[in-house]
Amino acid sequence: MSELAAVAPTSSALRSTSRGVAPETMWGIILVIPYVLVFLVFVVYPVAYGFYLGSNPESFRKLLADPIYQRSIVNTLVFLAVAVNIKLILALLISGFFVHSQRWIRWISVLFILPWAVPSIPTILSFRWMLNSEWGMINEVLFRVAGVFPGPGWLLTPELGLSSVILVHVWKYLPFWTLILLAGRLAIPRDLYEAAEVDGASGLQRFGYVTWPGVKNLYITSTMLSTIWSLGDFNSVFLLTGGAPLDRTHVLATLGIRYAFQLTDVSTGVAAVITALPLAVPLVIYLVGRLGKGAQA
Amino acid sequence: MKRIVALALATGVAFGATAALAQEKVVVWWNKGFYEAEDKALLAAIDRWEKANPGKKIDLTLIPLNDMLTKTVSAIEAKNVPDIGFGWVYDLQSSAQWAANGILEDVSDVVLPLKDKFLPNVIPSVTMMNKRTGKASIYAMPIHMQTMHFHYWGDMLADAGFKDADIPRDWDGFWSFWCGKVQGALRAKGQRVYGIGWPASTAASDTYYTYYVVLGAYGVSMVDADGKLRVGDSATRDGMKKALEFYVKIQTDGCSPPGAISWTDADNNNNFHNRTTVATPNPSLSIPGKHLDDKNDDNYYNKVRTVVWPDGPGGRKLAYPVAVKQAVIFAESKNKAGAKSFMATLLQPENLKPYVEGSLGRWFPTMPELANTPFWTDAKDPHKSIAHRQYTTGQLAPFPTVANAAFSALQNENVFGKAIGRIIVDKWTSDRAIDEMIARIKELGS
Structure with a gap:
């Protein structure tokens, strides 16, 4: 008989089955109940309540007619397209530096991780002060070194403001994705690189034929995940520009707060956030599907 | 034993709950x-x-x-x-x-x-x-x-070569004094300062508060005591436009920090305290209050000054929005x-x-x-x-929200800061900006 043959059920299990739920199943249910309750209370209920709050069609009509909302959609798409891609491309390149094992490179990697490790609020506020057009550090240096006065308004035009937001976002989250891609690189067997070197492959060829095939799936998955997370990045905009000037640098994450608590229109605030779902949900579904295929491989 | 402990616990909880309920x-x-x-x-x-x-x-x-x-x-x-x-x-x-x-x-x-x-x-x-x-x-x-109060640094004024008594009391003279004379004198000494910290952003309630003061100086009231809008008549529109043009001019003349377009309510205070601006309006005595709280008597009693606003254009007595x-x-x-x-x-x-x-x-x-x-x-x-x-x-004027509740929403949207920004950032004409502002006031306030 095969070793994989199912073990014949014991007589006690047979007795439980015939009376109701098996003890193992009962214990499983009991141990899962706390998780289910927490999930219902802290996930299902708030999401359902959110949908209820944002279910007024008038809120969506108001949103669509508001130029600030229209601008926020554009800002969100630009933010995602530019910030995520700059971040991941840089992470891929920089991970190639940190893959080396010299001690001084490891020390640099510790410093490199600090932006991600330090809390958002003090760091982004520090950027806000550094970028202040009157007394910020950057314009102060420009004045002292090159006599530039008044200095550039880093947060004073919508274009520069959004660019500053992207810069801060990349600075903050680049270390995390660099670590992820570094782990992917380290999983590539060293002998593939040795074989490539023996065959006379250049650095670019080694990247194209060894590294990239090894990290491609991880890179694409990281890009999807970073897009989903960046869709909810509230701090970078709220703390740096606050949506200014003229509410032109809002993204959907901050716009919801503007409607809900500045304009005291909670329904429209939630509706603004709901309109991000057509972007977020397909990404999540695709990502989960991708991860599922990866697990089966 | 277990029963006694359980009974004692239950009694304690019941007493506590009863006591709480009784209060x-x-x-x-x-x-x-x-x-x-x-x-x-x-x-x-x-x-x-x-x-x-x-x-x-x-x-x-x-x-x-x-x-x-x-x-x-x-x-x-x-x-x-x-x-x-x-x-x-x-x-x-x-x-x-x-x-x-x-x-x-x-x-x-x-x-x-x-x-x-x-x-x-x-x-x-x-x-x-x-x-x-x-x-x-x-x-x-x-x-x-x-x-709304008006504060300035007395020592910076002295550094510019002026005394308190030199401050004009007429509307045009007052503003050109800070913008032209004081700022000019300090800039000539190499100081990167601005004459006035003038809020101009949609993120600051100081913006519409200051605009209301300017509206009052120009004799404009957007709403009557019964809450009926006055913005539809041409005289009110002209007054609002003149007030808006005056307001924006302080910024476009370079008299106020360019960053004012993005200020929150704390920023005019911060720019005053760090002496980027010589003078600033502010709706409360929080600016001198900070120095009193810091027990900096020199700043509170000597250097920081508070002065009443000048008379409006044509000698009109200002009504302070309260x-x-x-x-x-x-x-x-x-x-x-x-x-x-x-x-x-x-x-x-x-x-x-x-x-x-x-x-x-x-x-x-x-x-x-x-x-x-x-x-x-x-x-x-x-x-x-x-x-x-x-x-x-002085004369005290109520906020327009008192007569017409829609002004709460207009203030939350800061349609006044938006009009200012339209001219400064988008380079709109004042006519276009005022018409957009009035249209929104009518949309919400009628």
């Missing part, structure tokens, strides 16, 4: 003061009320300014409101709309018994229209108030009787006095008997004495 609770959400003395005065008033009302307890939560409106709006949405709410921004952002929508409790029975104790502008400021009943009534309780800070009781509050009882106690002069004075002059009292005290009238205090003069000898 009547009044839930109070109160804006946390900037200074310890404010909160201490409030706690003392609570203590007095509780002693006078055995079995009744105030459940107090002190909430920082930035969180107050957020929490209140959330509570209203969740239909789980406190019995009393007091936020410094309620009057500017929400209470008129709440009253209009029937969210607030009528508190005439709390305020009217004290009506002879208040300054003349106070009761009208807390009288609001309820659209559901079709009647105006008192829906808020006045705690203290603010108006914002009365309001506590409210909600229509869905669970203990309205207890809330009214506590507020009736807090509004007594002997309780309000230490609370208002605890703010180091930031807020002005709503009652003459609290205003006409040495705390405010001592000429040795260069700031409070000026504020006293503004309130008692």
Whole structure:
């Protein structure tokens, strides 16, 4: 008989089955109940309540007619397209530096991780002060070194403001994705690189034929995940520009707060956030599907 | 043994619960003061009320300014409101709309018994229209108030080669003095300073507050006492346009930091304190108050100065827009009787006095008997004495929200800051910007 043959059920299990739920199943249910309750209370209920709050069609009509909302959609798409891609491309390149094992490179990697490790609020506020057009550090240096006065308004035009937001976002989250891609690189067997070197492959060829095939799936998955997370990045905009000037640098994450608590229109605030779902949900579904295929491989 | 322990525990819980139930609770959400003395005065008033009302307890939560409106709006949405709410921004952002929508409790029975104790502008400021009943009534309780002051650094003025007596008192002369003469003189010495810190952003309530002062200087009122809009007539539109052009000119002439287009309410203070600006308007005495709190007597008594605003164009006497800070009781509050009882106690002069004075002059009292005290009238205090003069000898004007609740929404959107930004950022003409502003005022306010 095969070793994989199912073990014949014991007589006690047979007795439980015939009376109701098996003890193992009962214990499983009991141990899962706390998780289910927490999930219902802290996930299902708030999401359902959110949908209820944002279910007024008038809120969506108001949103669509508001130029600030229209601008926020554009800002969100630009933010995602530019910030995520700059971040991941840089992470891929920089991970190639940190893959080396010299001690001084490891020390640099510790410093490199600090932006991600330090809390958002003090760091982004520090950027806000550094970028202040009157007394910020950057314009102060420009004045002292090159006599530039008044200095550039880093947060004073919508274009520069959004660019500053992207810069801060990349600075903050680049270390995390660099670590992820570094782990992917380290999983590539060293002998593939040795074989490539023996065959006379250049650095670019080694990247194209060894590294990239090894990290491609991880890179694409990281890009999807970073897009989903960046869709909810509230701090970078709220703390740096606050949506200014003229509410032109809002993204959907901050716009919801503007409607809900500045304009005291909670329904429209939630509706603004709901309109991000057509972007977020397909990404999540695709990502989960991708991860599922990866697990089966 | 186990049974005895269980019985003892159950009895203790039951006693505790019974004791808690026996105590009547009044839930109070109160804006946390900037200074310890404010909160201490409030706690003392609570203590007095509780002693006078055995079995009744105030459940107090002190909430920082930035969180107050957020929490209140959330509570209203969740239909789980406190019995009393007091936020410094309620009057500017929400209470008129709440009253209009029937969210607030009528508190005439709390305020009217004290009506002879208040300054003349106070009761009208807390009288609001309820659209559901079709009647105006008192829906808020006045705690203290603010108006727009003007501060400058006396030492920077001296550094520019001028004295206090050189400051012109006419409208055009006053502004060109700071923008042209003082700024010019200091820039000639290599100082990277600006004459005036002039709020110009949609993110700052200071922007529309200052614009209201300028509107008053130009003799413009956007709404009449019955709440009817005046923005449709050409004379009002012309006045609003002139006020807007004047407002923007200070920025476009380079007299105010370019960053003012993105300022929040704290930024004109910060730019003044770090001496980026020589002078600034500010709606409260928080600027000198900071130096008093820091015990920097040199700055408070010598260097920082407060001066009354100049006369408007053509010698018109300025009417200072006054914002009365309001506590409210909600229509869905669970203990309205207890809330009214506590507020009736807090509004007594002997309780309000230490609370208002605890703010180091930031807020002005709503009652003459609290205003006409040495705390405010001592000429040795260069700031409070000026504020006293503004309130008692100047004209006081209510905010437009008092007559027309839609101005809460217009202020929240900051249509006034938007018009300013349209000209500065988008390079619109003033005609185009004013027409957009007026269209939005009509859309919400009619």
